[in-house]
Amino acid sequence: xxxxxxxxxxxxxxxxxxxxxxxxxxxxxxxxxxxxxxxxxxxxxxxxxxxxxxxxxxxxxxxxxxxxxxxxxxxxxxxxxxxxxxxxxxxxxxxxxxxxxxxxxxxxxxxxxxxxxxxxxxxxxxxxxxxxxxxxxxxxxxxxxxxxxxxxxxxxxxxxxxxxxxxxxxxxxxxxxxxxxxxxxxxxxxxxxxxxxxxxxxxxxxxxxxxxxxxxxxxxxxxxxxxxxxxxxxxxxxxxxxxxxxxxxxxxxxxxxxxxxxxxxxxxxxxxxxxxxxxxxxxxxxxxxxxxxxxxxxxxxxxxxxxxxxxxxxxxxxxxxxxxxxxxxxxxxxxxxxxxxxxxxxxxxxxxxxxxxxxxx
Numbered sequence: 001x002x003x004x005x006x007x008x009x010x011x012x013x014x015x016x017x018x019x020x021x022x023x024x025x026x027x028x029x030x031x032x033x034x035x036x037x038x039x040x041x042x043x044x045x046x047x048x049x050x051x052x053x054x055x056x057x058x059x060x061x062x063x064x065x066x067x068x069x070x071x072x073x074x075x076x077x078x079x080x081x082x083x084x085x086x087x088x089x090x091x092x093x094x095x096x097x098x099x100x101x102x103x104x105x106x107x108x109x110x111x112x113x114x115x116x117x118x119x120x121x122x123x124x125x126x127x128x129x130x131x132x133x134x135x136x137x138x139x140x141x142x143x144x145x146x147x148x149x150x151x152x153x154x155x156x157x158x159x160x161x162x163x164x165x166x167x168x169x170x171x172x173x174x175x176x177x178x179x180x181x182x183x184x185x186x187x188x189x190x191x192x193x194x195x196x197x198x199x200x201x202x203x204x205x206x207x208x209x210x211x212x213x214x215x216x217x218x219x220x221x222x223x224x225x226x227x228x229x230x231x232x233x234x235x236x237x238x239x240x241x242x243x244x245x246x247x248x249x250x251x252x253x254x255x256x257x258x259x260x261x262x263x264x265x266x267x268x269x270x271x272x273x274x275x276x277x278x279x280x281x282x283x284x285x286x287x288x289x290x291x292x293x294x295x296x297x298x299x300x301x302x303x304x305x306x307x308x309x310x311x312x313x314x315x316x317x318x319x320x321x322x323x324x325x326x327x328x329x330x331x332x333x334x335x336x337x338x339x340x341x342x343x344x345x346x347x348x349x350x351x352x353x354x355x356x357x358x359x360x361x
Contacts, residue, residue, distance in 0.1 A: 004103045005078055006241040009033075009041045014100055016242030019120040019320075024238055035238035077102065089213070092158065092237075092245035103237040107247045116163075116232040116298040119239045120156060120320045127154060127303035127318045130325040134316070141329055142309055153306040156320065158245035158299035159221065160212040162252045163229070164259045165205060166293040170267045172199045173285045176278040195278065199271045205263050209300070210255040212248035217315070218258075223326040224319040227300050231321065235299070245299060252295050264288050 006015040006024060013028035015038075023032040073088055077095040091107030094100070108114060122130075128151075135145050174197040181190050207229040211221040233239075267288065275281050301320025306313060309330060316327030 003078060004040060004105055004237055006038070006101045006103075006238065007041055007079070009039075012041075016101065017119065017239050019123050022119055022121075024241060035236050038238050089215075089246045089249050090244065091247050092240035092243060094242075094244075101241045103240050103245075105237070108235070108237065108245075112247050113297075114160070114235040114299050115296040116229075117158065117235045117239050118227055118229070118232045118298070118300050118321055120243065120301040121231075122301075122303065122318065122320050122323050124154060124156065124303070126323060127156075127305065127325075130318050130323060131305055131316060134325050134327065135329065138329065145307070145309070145329065151305050151307050153304075155304050156243040157302050157304055158240060158243055159216055159302045160246055160248035161209045161298050161300050162212050162248070162250075162255050162259075162295050163207045163209055163298055164256075164263075164293060164295045165207065166260075166263060167202060167204045167291045168263050168267045169202050169289040169291070170200065170264075170271050171287045172268075172271050172283060173197070174199070174272075174275055175282050175284050176275065177280045178277075179279040196284075197275050197278075197281070199274055201267065201271050201274075203263075203267050203270065205266075208259055208262060209298075210259050212250045212252075212255065212297075213246050214249050215246070220315065220317050220326065221302075224302065224317050224324050227319065227321055229298075232298060240299075243301075248297065252297075256293070256295075260290055260293070263290065 007013070008015050008026035008029060008031050010031040011026060011029040013026045015024045015026050015031075015033070017023075017035070018025040018032070021032060022035075024035055024038055025032045073090075077100055079095065079100040089107075091104045093102045093104070095102065106112075131151070135141055176195045176197050178193045178195070179190065180193075181188065183189060209225065209227065211218060268286070272281070272283070303318040303320050305316040305318075305327070307316075308314065312330070314328060314330065316325065318325045
């Protein structure tokens with residue numbers, strides 16, 4: 001397989017994509033290059049070596065035995081010769097021996113090539129700061145979660161997304177009521193008026209996202225939305241340098257039903273909100289029509305943080321563009337009991353003080 005290694009043309013150091021400057025940056029000589037201007041210094045050698053090595057990792061004498069690498073691919077680092085083990089869907093890697101950044105071109109070629117990528121704008125430190133702010137002030141959280149060194153792993157990953165465009169027509173009928181009440185010296189009166197309300201509308205959608213990775217929980221990925229597509233750029237592997245990246249392993253047609261439901265739900269909510277001024281409103285009939293549905297493929301930036309407690313794993317995610325942070329937190333039952341007892345004790349003391357004041361007044 002063809003490998004692209006982001007080696008600094010000036011000093012040979014390892015270049016990373018820098019979120020702050022939006023450039024490929026060398027930490028050794030401070031050389032910075034636009035992603036679109038980068039040319040690998042040893043491109044021809046890398047392509048030749050990668051082609052020769054692509055099928056040799058299971059050669060006679062290899063430490064890998066048949067069956068051991070099922071679901072995995074082993075690459076040979078062109079800088080140090082070390083073996084890089086990855087899943088079949090990973091397309092941006094880091095050599096564990098020399099930290100060289102490698103992009104596997106075949107993982108993002110042909111139909112697998114993304115149309116767009118939104119580059120990282122938030123750094124690893126931004127993700128750690130966001131985590132600290134997320135847990136701050138949560139009294140029922142286990143104490144260990146307040147220590148940043150409790151984080152087991154933090155990864156910057158480009159997640160594959162299908163982005164959908166389309167239009168939805170909606171025709172709705174509602175039954176509604178208006179209730180008026182009044183009274184005189186003898187009676188209380190209630191008047192209920194009944195109405196048939198009709199609403200029609202058309203909404204156009206652009207870039208509605210659905211993650212295309214089986215590894216990512218759909219609810220977690222939806223929680224870090226929205227992404228600002230206006231900052232997306234045509235795909236270039238240079239934006240992946242220093243980060244992990246997965247190709248899609250969920251086909252677009254397998255996400256289409258969920259996307260259509262999201263669009264329809266939005267249309268229904270917006271039309272329902274236009275029926276105002278009534279005491280009650282209920283849908284009696286509806287018709288929705290989806291037109292012009294089409295999709296494109298993009299990589300979106302996400303920081304993932306993993307930690308564990310009491311044998312359970314906890315996953316947090318941060319939007320690598322906006323910094324929106326989400327995740328589920330456990331409750332320390334021991335701390336909850338202590339806080340309950342303290343609050344109950346405080347309430348008891350307060351009640352006693354109030355009673356003493358009333359008695360003495």
